[in-house]
Structure formats: C-alpha cells, structure tokens
Amino acid sequence: MAATDTAATNELLAVRAAELYYEENKTQDEIGAILRVTRWKVGRLLQQARDRGIIRIEIVHPRARRLALERDLTARFGLRDAIVVPGPADDRELQARVAEAAADFLVSVRPIPRLLGVSWGRTLHQVAESLPEGWSTGVNVVQINGGVSLSKRPGTAASTAVMIAQKAGGEATLLPTPAILERLETKRAIEGDRTVSGVIDRARGAAAYLYSAGVADTSSVHVDSGYLTPDDMRSLVEKGAVGDVIGRYITADGAIADTELDARTLGLGLDELRDAAMSILVIGGEAKHPIAHAIVRHGLCSVLVTDEHTARSLLDSAPDTTPSGEDPS
Amino acid sequence: MAATDTAATNELLAVRAAELYYEENKTQDEIGAILRVTRWKVGRLLQQARDRGIIRIEIVHPRARRLALERDLTARFGLRDAIVVPGPADDRELQARVAEAAADFLVSVRPIPRLLGVSWGRTLHQVAESLPEGWSTGVNVVQINGGVSLSKRPGTAASTAVMIAQKAGGEATLLPTPAILERLETKRAIEGDRTVSGVIDRARGAAAYLYSAGVADTSSVHVDSGYLTPDDMRSLVEKGAVGDVIGRYITADGAIADTELDARTLGLGLDELRDAAMSILVIGGEAKHPIAHAIVRHGLCSVLVTDEHTARSLLDSAPDTTPSGEDPS
DNA sequence: CGCGCCTTCGCTCATGTGAGCAAAAAGCGC
C-alpha cells in the first residue's frame, strides 16, 4: 500500500472502471464500492479513459456515417453540408454506400428543390437506383450536360434522369445531345437550336445540381463512349487534367485543362455549379481523390457526399492558397 | 412519408441516434428534436442499437480484461476466479500480458496467503518479474516440485521462488532436487531425506499454489534440461500425454500418462492441487490449449489466468462428461 | 519551517436517463 502509487495507477484504475461500466453495466456507485474510490472519482476515471482513447466506441453499420469528418469538411471547405460514409475496402461496395448516402441526403433536402439538375454516369445511376419510390412529390429533373452514348448502353444518361424524376412523381427534361462535339461549329449549331437552348436555360434555373465526376484516364466513359479518343485523353493528361466535372476536364488548380476542347463541350458551365444555391457532388474511391480535391478545393460543390478515405485525403491536404484555419486540434 | 416505413426504418434511425449520442455527445432530448421522435423513443433506439451490436464498445489497453469470458469460465468450470486478458497475435507479448495479469491477481488475493506454493518455468518466472517490489508483506514461498536445471541456466527454478518471496519481504523454501529421477530408488531415497520431506510437507500446508504447465513435445523444458530424453517424450505422447503439471504428465482425460514415470517424479501430487483452497493456473498461448483443457476440465485449478483465445477454446469445447449447466445465457 | 501555487478530492445540485405502466395502435383470425 506504499510503493505502487501515483504514476500509472490511475490508468489501471480507469481501465477497470471502464470494464465494469461498459462491459458489466454496473453503476458508477457500484464500481466505486468495488475499486474502493468515491463514485465521483469513478466518473472522473471514465472521463479520463474516454479522453485518452482507452474506450473506443464504434458504430458498425453499412449506413453509418462519420459525423466528425463531416463537420471538419464543412468547416474547412466552407461547404453547406457533407456526408461521409465509412469506407469498406471493396470498391464496388464503397460506390454503393456512397450512392445510398447521396440518395438519403437527397430525400432529406429542405426546402425540396422544385427543379433538380443532374448529370449522368455510373455513380449517378446508382444514386437514382437507391432512391426509394416516391422519395419526394413533384420534383422535376433536368439534365445539365450532354450525354447520348455513342456506343454501348444507349440511353443510360437519359434513364438516370428519368428514374429520379419518375420516382418523385415529376417530369424529366432531357438533353439528348452528345457530351462533346467534334467540331466547334456543330456545337454552336446544336446550342443554337431552340429545344436545346431551352433545356440549358431550364437547367440554369434548377434549385440544386446533383453530379459526380470522372477520372482523366483512358478508361473514362468519354473514351469508352467515343466522345474522346485515347489520344485526346493522353493529351488532356499532359495538360494537367485530373478529371471531368459535367463533361469539362479540369486541372488540379481547378482550371479548364483545354479551352478548345471545353468550347466543344455541351452543357452547363462550371461557374453555374460554383454559384448555385446547392450543388451536390457524389464521389468516392481512391482513384477519384485528385479530381475530388480539385472540385472541393475550388468551390465547385456546396455539398459533398463521399467516403471516409476521400474525406481524410481532402482534410490532410495542405491548406492551399487560403491560410485561414490554424488550430490543429 | 408513406412508402418507406415499418421495416428497416428503425434500424437506420437507431444508427443516426447512435451517431449523435456517442460521437456527437448530444442528449437524447436533442437527438429526439433532430430525428423528430420523442426522447423515450431515442432511448429505445439506442437500446436496440446496443442489443443488435450496432454499437461496439471496446476497451483498448494492454491491461484490459475480458470480464464476460471470466464470468463464463467460472460458471462453466466451477472456478473460484478467472482472469482473461485480450490476446495479441504475438506470442511473446501474450505471455507477458498473462504473466502480468497473474501478478496483478496475486497482489489482490484476499486473505493474503501466509504460505504460497510455487512451481517454476518461463511463465512463472515472468510472473515473478511482474510482481511489484513489496507486493505483499511477509508472504513465504515454498517450491512444490523439483527443478534443479541439469544443463543451461542453472538456478532459474530457485530464483523464481526467491524473487517472489523477496519482493514480498518473505522467505523462500527451496526444493533443490531434480524434477524427475532416473531411477525409482533414487527418488525414494531423496524423498526419504528429512530436509526434502520437510519441504514437501511444508508445501502441503500452503494456502495457495501458483503454477503453470508445459506442453508434451520435444521442445519441453524437461527435455531441454535433460530430465527426459526426446525418446521418453515421444513415448509419453504415444501414451496420450498432452502436457505436464508440476512435472507430472497427464492425458486429455486428466489421468497420469505414465504411472511408472510419475512415480519417479518428485514433488506435490495432482490431488493436492485439486483439493487445495486455491490453486492458480497461469497459462497462455495456442500451443497450450490441450493441456489447459485437461487441467481446467478436471478441476486441477480453482483460479485460471489466461488469454482470451484459450478462454474461448475452453468454452467452445463440448461439455465433457458432466451434464450439469444447461442454460446457455 | 512556513507560505503560496496547483492539483485532487468530496460534495451539492441541476440535468440526463431507464424501469415500469397504462393507453393507443397495429395485427390478426374470423
């Protein structure tokens, strides 16, 4: 009763208290009796144990979220909201979780957007599928970038928008044109078409945008669909492109990678996303970290739905040009 | 507000509640406001979440214990007490943890045993080292089985007992004889010696025994020390021996593996352990599961100090010959 | 040895939380 005191005695006591409290469901009073300390001391020991990370509480569920990361993201990047899901190792699973989370978020958006601008792609399609039937009432949907598939799976772009609208009992306005035109003149001509310009005008009036992003490499849907050749893509990468947002390829600095190509790209511009009341980026997976960085760091989205690895990667990145937040705690 | 109800809605709500409660430290009242349910419902959701294992609380600390397993072990095998430590993958680390736990237990035994019978071996030595200086006052120690090392590291058996006694300010009574004699006559002769029989008599009067166990294979200390030849050991294994307790090799059925050999083994008998007020077995690691089973299932110890894998292995084993305890909860 | 500083302690009190219960709602067989 003389020698072993002071030092780490408290830590051991804290461990015992934690075991009795969390594993044996004893009251702090009972624990006090067992460990021969007052119940207030037990409370303090438990506090210590929590602070020192001896007690680890984890929520194990596919639908779980990482609220702490969400908070950090919104603070750091001035987002309106952030949704972060735990990241399983399996990439397929991860994409599904992120899409599900995006669907959940969409359902809960208040005020309900009367008109929702959407892009297309695998991620967006999964979001559409994850939406419950009747997820809202009377939400109309408008496509914000071109997307007739030139080769395989025709109409997936359209079906995404239609599914989202149909499940909310609303109507979909499609933009049934190629995403990227081969010649500037063709693009201008299509843009001049009353129907097409009408859709784009309508898209500009959307209360919220929902979109994902693609990676700049030869496995991109744009190459797959024939909008870009593998050579085009290599050239883009050489110019610093990290990926595309609604069809427009940007560099890590958030700038258009190739202005000539961009001029031939049909649909909303990046500024419309930046200035929108709500632009929801749905993105997940290691491969998309660079493009996610570019988008988030340059304010192209106001809501981010992602996985925890991507979130951590974003938060770990150097504070960019803006030297504001200093406190590391 | 119509379609998505009933089914898994509660589970999702429970997850959200858990996140807000455990990760954001909100009160159940606040959570109720956020999730638009009453605070009692929040309480029930959290209860559900805990029951279904959505919330996982873990105590991460080298000195942590597994109280649930301890409870199960004492109930299942009628033990007086059980100490179970979390099992790291590394075997060295695991042995150290188990030894530490045994030392902790020894310090807290009440009433304090005036005389403690100890065996020897690597495990016991670690226990001795883990005991704090002055762990008790005036505890005397007596060796319960022979153990002069014939080859390497002479005196470790003695030093273990001495260290335990010295750290408690007590005296050690040694049994400075071989563990196993080559000829029965020699064993009888030594046993007949007043000094030796005096030590063994003293050992019989110990208030508690502290011992470990060895595995029956050619890497055993008994082979290493020259008490047994590799051939002896192979013969023992053929006879069903799974390991030794204070020098005596037993089978999975708890019986002496080789009575002739046993007769040449010096020290306390197994019945003394079985009938003792307190006999503390310290054992850990995968390799020792069989001998641990044999000892625990046949009542040779009343206190068990082990790792969680061994504990689980014991609990998973078929309920033996004794069809008593039926309730699985 | 005495003084002040800082930590730790035990306690009061306001608040948070779970057991238990009656009422309402939801199934369910007919």
Next chain:
DNA sequence: GCGCTTTTTGCTCACATGAGCGAAGGCGCG
C-alpha cells in the same frame, strides 16, 4: 368490419450522472 392479442407509444418517477465549487492535500521555494 369486429373483437382478440401483441406491439408500440408517451408518460411518471426514481435513479444515475456530470458541472461546478470550496476544501484538503501535495509540492516547491524562500
């Protein structure tokens, strides 16, 4: 539809708990 049972809900009340505070104790410096 109509009683029946079973589940879910909102609530009262007693208990458990953490914030805050003054007292006690340890520690270093003069």
